[in-house]
Amino acid sequence: MSTAIRDDYLEKLIESWKKEASPVHSVSYLDQLREDALDRIESLRLPTIRDEEWRFTDISSLRSMPFPRASAAPLPGLDKQAGTFLDETACRLVFVDGQYMSGLSSLADDGSITVCSLSELIGTRASIAERYFGQLADFQENVFVALNTALMHDGVCIVIPAGVSVKVPVHILYVTSRKDVAVYPRCLLIAEPGANVTVVEEYVTLYEGASLTNAVTEMYIRDSACVNHIRVQRESSQAFHIANGSVLVAQSAHYDSVSLALGARISRFDQKIILAGGNAECEVDGLALIAGRQLADTHTFIDHANPHCRSRQLHKCIVDESAHGVFSGKIMVRPHAQQTDARQLNRNLLLSDKARMDTKPQLEIFADDVKCAHGATVGQLDNESLFYLRSRGLTEVAARNLLTYAFGGEVINRVIVPSLKQRLEEYILARTRIG
Amino acid sequence: MINANSKVLLEVRDLHATVGGAEILKGVNLTVRSGEIHAIMGLNGSGKSTFAKVLAGHPSYEVTQGTVLFDGQDLSVLAPEERAQAGLFLAFQYPVEIPGVANDQFLRLAYNTVQGHRGKEELDPLEFDDFVREKMKLLKMNPDFLDRSVNEGFSGGEKKRNEILQMALLEPRLALLDETDSGLDIDALRIVANGVNQLSSKDNAMILVTHYQRLLDYIVPDYVHVMEAGRIIRTSGKELALALETHGYDWIHANDQATGAQP
Structure with missing residues (x-):
């Protein structure tokens, strides 16, 4: 060498x-x-x-x-450290x-x-x-x-x-x-x-x-x-x-x-x-929850290399303080991958004026008989939703946190291991402080 | 029910309010006492929904003139949540969908927050579950709605029932019902109206904002006000609503000209 x-x-x-x-x-x-x-x-x-x-x-x-x-x-x-091992699992590799x-x-x-x-x-x-x-x-x-x-x-x-x-x-x-x-x-x-x-x-x-x-x-x-x-x-x-x-x-x-x-x-x-x-399927979801000076970058590449395949993707970022989220999601549909059914959605929530999000959804389609859709949104918490919660007695902070939690909850709900899902919910609640 | 000796709950004097620089309310006066049911009617754009939102403290609206006293307290210094905690409730015309928050979680959070501020006992999830299911019977609501996300995928009628359920839980002293009848079929309207009637007492008051007389067949108001161009131009008893239904809103002006009255 x-x-x-x-x-x-x-x-x-x-x-x-x-x-x-x-x-x-x-x-x-x-x-x-x-x-x-x-x-x-x-x-x-x-x-x-x-x-x-x-x-x-x-x-x-x-x-x-x-x-x-x-x-x-x-x-x-x-x-013995809390929140390290999962209740359900008999099979663990450390x-x-x-x-x-x-x-x-x-x-x-x-x-x-x-x-x-x-x-x-x-x-x-x-x-x-x-x-x-x-x-x-x-x-x-x-x-x-x-x-x-x-x-x-x-x-x-x-x-x-x-x-x-x-x-x-x-x-x-x-x-x-x-x-x-x-x-x-x-x-x-x-x-x-x-x-x-x-x-x-x-x-x-x-x-x-x-x-x-x-x-x-x-x-x-x-x-x-x-x-x-x-x-x-x-x-x-x-x-x-x-x-x-x-x-x-x-x-x-x-x-x-x-x-x-x-x-x-x-x-x-x-x-x-x-x-x-043929007929292969994937559901690819993601959530980045970041604050401070964190940067979280997710790059995905879903390759429809065969006909009759289906892909679903939901990627979300919650970006607070001076953090920076990045998403780049490419979906490739190869020439012979007819009857492809691909859908991608990237939704991002900016919680502060200094938070930054860069998103780059990409569809490259080389087949002609396909169903493909993609979308990306970057936004802040909805004012009408905030007012709705406040009109029910929740403080502005509690209302913001609940909506933030809910935004992430859509991805957390896809975690099918109950104890892990609960731990993640608690983690997000702690991060958003409404407990 | 009108009782001249009962306590004044709401006192609105010369209220002006703007949204995005445009003046919508141009001098509203209104007095509501405990035990009373008021209906505010008017054409679209007359300012009646704005009035309800201003009372509830919607941050997009700015009060530029006038005063609002709620139980003797100046509302303008209170945030929306403080108004709710003080006993004001707005049933939304378009209740907001909140995906990802379970309805029971939201209802319990709202209930306990308001209870806490009233120095009353909060309920744990099990206690609350019993409590809320009892309240849901009042509105013939399916308990399945507890597990679903707040208002998500609810029909128009289900959303309105969920609003009245919140009112039943929070027990406000003054409830503002903003077009609660819109989007309801006749069966749902009866159920919602029946729920509202059961919640009405001598110690609370309600303001129904509505476009149509229909709701008032089921919830009988003590006063009917007509709003136009940001002001209340006519106040009368429940017969006014029937006259409006028969003759239309233009009738007020024709009627005014015939009698020489000033709106």
């Missing part, structure tokens, strides 16, 4: 990584992929606001934070500072699904990984995916066998336990034909302070399978959170996702969904 890395920030990251001990476990296929990603990083650089896809999101401050990769510390008492914590995790023991950390991939499991890993999360043009692939400590691999319906949600908790470190969470999910599962991915930091999360999730939803994916990002208000999610939805398969951006100083979530088989 040559040492001529162009970008000095990337160079620092790679240098500090090389000084570390080698990865815990060696898995031959992954080792090769890491090598390839490392090579690729040499010719990549951090994006800037001069790149079209990053023009609203300035990440130059990341350059002053060449955080070393975290090394895990034991976390006694994590399970990663602390990028490393799998078997002591904090509990796997389904009925053998209905295969859940393991990547470092445990051996035998047939390794061959599954070899077949799927890194196929969707392409690092050739994406420096963050390349960094994740090269530097990840460990990750989770979930396989739901054909026809199996998993009753309880699988909860994956990614914890950053300290500041001034970087973590590289990685998730690979394969829902075999006809399988059905709910997956909650949750990103938390335990300390107020700067840290970097660079996460990659890949999901393969095979024919007639159904995956409900809930993503909660509630890191510290000084954290950087960058994530790439790629999903392939095969014939007659269904993908539901709700993504919540609540924390982080700067967060960026790139979600790519390929409707790769």
Whole structure:
């Protein structure tokens, strides 16, 4: 491997990584992929606001934070922290500072699904990984995916066998336990034909302070399978959170996702969904609730690559104080994707004069027999609604907060895990202070 | 019911109000005592709905002249929520839909807020549920409306019933019913009117703002006022409404010319 890395920030990251001990476990296929990603990083650089896809999101401050990769510390008492674990789930995977914590995790023991950390991939499991890993999360043009692939400590691999319906949600908790470190969470999910599962991915930091999360999730939803994916990002208000999610939805398969951006100083979530088989469907919803000097950027790309597919998208941002919301949602309808039914709506609520929202909905349609609609609104709280509530005795503050809560509630209501939904409602109520 | 000795609840003197710089109310005078039911009638644009909104404190309207005393207190210094807490209630002509807020949550919040300000006991969700279901029977409302978002997807009649339900919960001393009859079929009108009548007592008062006489067949007013161009130009008993229904609003002016009366 040559040492001529162009970008000095990337160079620092790679240098500090090389000084570390080698990865815990060696898995031959992954080792090769890491090598390839490392090579690729040499010719990549951090994006800037001069790149079209990053023009609203300035990440130059990341350059002053060449955080070393975290090394895990034991976390006694994590399970006792309120609002960390979910009531419903018997299947939980906990990663602390990028490393799998078997002591904090509990796997389904009925053998209905295969859940393991990547470092445990051996035998047939390794061959599954070899077949799927890194196929969707392409690092050739994406420096963050390349960094994740090269530097990840460990990750989770979930396989739901054909026809199996998993009753309880699988909860994956990614914890950053300290500041001034970087973590590289990685998730690979394969829902075999006809399988059905709910997956909650949750990103938390335990300390107020700067840290970097660079996460990659890949999901393969095979024919007639159904995956409900809930993503909660509630890191510290000084954290950087960058994530790439790629999903392939095969014939007659269904993908539901709700993504919540609540924390982080700067967060960026790139979600790519390929409707790769006829009659595939997806519902892709999102909510960013930000204040202070937070920036939350969501980029989605829904690719109607086949006929008779259906997509629904509702993305909302609630932007208070000096925060900045960004939404870029592209829907691509390929030439032969006739009978496509796509609908996208982006609604944004600005709660202060200094709040800012940039939205860029895009439809690219190359087929002629399709139903596509998209819309975006940016507004403030409705004065008539405020007056209505005040005329019933609510103070102006209480009325504003209730309407704000209601605006976000439309997305929260799509969270199908009751205890998580309740926790999120409480979180939003606390943020909007009407309790 | 008229009782000259009962307490004056509302005293409006020479009220002028503007919206977006245009003067809509041009000197309204009105006195309402406890126990009374007043109807304010008039053509569209006469200022009757504006009058109701100004009394409730809608921030888009500016009072430029005159005074309004509610139970002896100057209303102009009170925010809309303080007026509600003091016992003023406006049933909206177009109740607002609030997706994402469950109706029972909203009703309980409003009820407890107003109760709290009156130094009365607040109700927890279970207690409130029993309480509100009892009130809903008065209006023959389906309890399913508690679980739905506030007014969202309600028909016109359901929205109006939900308004009167709020009135039943908040027990105002003065209720302003802004075109509560509009959009109601005859069955719904009867139910709503019956609910209002049951809520009427010697200790409260109501002002019905309406375009048509129809509502007044069911809620019988003590006084009927006709508003035109931002002023009350005629006040009489309930027979005035019937005359207006028969002859139309122009009749007032024809009638004035014939008698030489000044409007």
